[in-house]
Amino acid sequence: MKIGYPCINLTLNCRSSRTFRLRNYSEERLIETIENNLNCLAKILEFNYKNNIFFFRITSDLIPFASHPIMKFDWQEYFKTKFKEIGVFIKKNSMRITMHPGQYTVLNSKSDRVVKNSIKELKYHVDVLDLLGLNSESKIITHVGGVYGDKKNSIKRFIEQHNKLNENIKDHYIIENDDKNYQLKDCLLINESTEIPIVLDSYHHYCYNQGELLEKAIELVNNTWKKSDGLPIVHYSSEHPLKGKYRHADEIDINHFKNFLKKTININFDLMLEIKNKEKSALSAIKILINDIRFMQILAEFSNN
DNA sequence: TCACGTCAAGCAGAT
């Protein structure tokens, strides 16, 4: 069990997602921004390595406007050496990487334009993983998309669009249950026709489910992962104590987390903590996991290398 | 120096 966190490190004074506005676009600024973002990414990964964090989600803002028509610059070629360096560090240290395209990636949209843009966005994410030299254990995760008042047909559209994707996208692309529109059951249905692996988000599952117990739900999604997909991934969060349902917690809830570990003790997976204070919660989690056989295996593997 | 309006994109649900 590797522990991970998404996109941002609050301890380091750098971001791998510097703001870049369309109206300020210039090639110079683009190069400068990407340089900043990649340098920061390298710093974050080094921080993670020093802190036994072997799992990380790379921000989709790494390359600004990567899938936008304005982008004519061959950033893949210009930065290939830097990407390769970072990729070597990742692989040498047995780290796992995922990415999570934003809410505008809607493969099952009723608009051809939106679908087309979504595929471009997926392709950009695959480009990043390819440049890093990462294999099909590195995943690109989205939700299923819109419902449009007709889930049956919306699922059908997702499956049709997924079937048309290039194999190199399919190698990385997976879906996650969400908290209001597509629950575990819906994702499993999509998996039957597409074999797409499913990430269970434990908090979303708590918000929207068919009564499946957490441990049962994790077992069901784990069956959708093939050997080449690597260890299944689970997303974890808990409810914000004040803001109520559908709102993620700002910091890890220690008791809730211990309970989560207890319930899942007989299942192994990599765990992404979707909690606002990022690496701080990951570090707390690792302290707790020091007694958990699943995490100790990772540390042991690493010290053997 | 600081406050505040704005930022590429989609969809759903609440106000």
Added chain:
DNA sequence: ATCTGCTTGACGTGA
């Protein structure tokens, strides 16, 4: 009809 959440707050303008 407009706002908020998702996620990822930070940039740039004008005072």
